[in-house]
Amino acid sequence: MSKAFITQVIQDATGCTGVAASRAAGELISAIVEEMKKNGGFTLPSFGTFSVRKTKARKAMNPRTGEPVKVKASKTVRFKPSPNLRKAV
Structure with a gap:
């Protein structure tokens, strides 16, 4: 998914x-x-x-x-799908 896709939607x-x-x-991406x-x-x-992990x-x-x-030590973003998303996919 790209910003262009979100823009089109x-x-x-x-x-x-x-x-x-x-x-x-x-603005949506910046707020997130x-x-x-x-x-x-x-x-x-x-x-x-979405969660930030060290x-x-x-x-x-x-x-x-x-x-x-x-x-080096850093931060990364993790994603855990909801049960509804797991069923849909």
């Missing part, structure tokens, strides 16, 4: 212009990102839950050279 559903739909899609930064997660009922620093291996590489 908004435009088709509301009958607004492409510029207004693009702005709405951008801000909510995840603020609360560490975001839930869409009947769809699923990963620890670790050692990995470069697949081309086989050299060990240090990977």
Whole structure:
């Protein structure tokens, strides 16, 4: 799914212009990102839950050279689908 796809769905559903739909899609994505930064997660009922998880620093291996590489600690986003979504798919 892309921002263009979300824009097209908004435009088709509301009958607004492409510029207004693009702005709405951008604002929606920004609001979701801000909510995840603020609360560490975001839930869409009947769809699923997005959560921010911390990963620890670790050692990995470069697949081309086989050299060990240090990977820094960071954050990643996880998604857990709702039971309704699992049934639908």
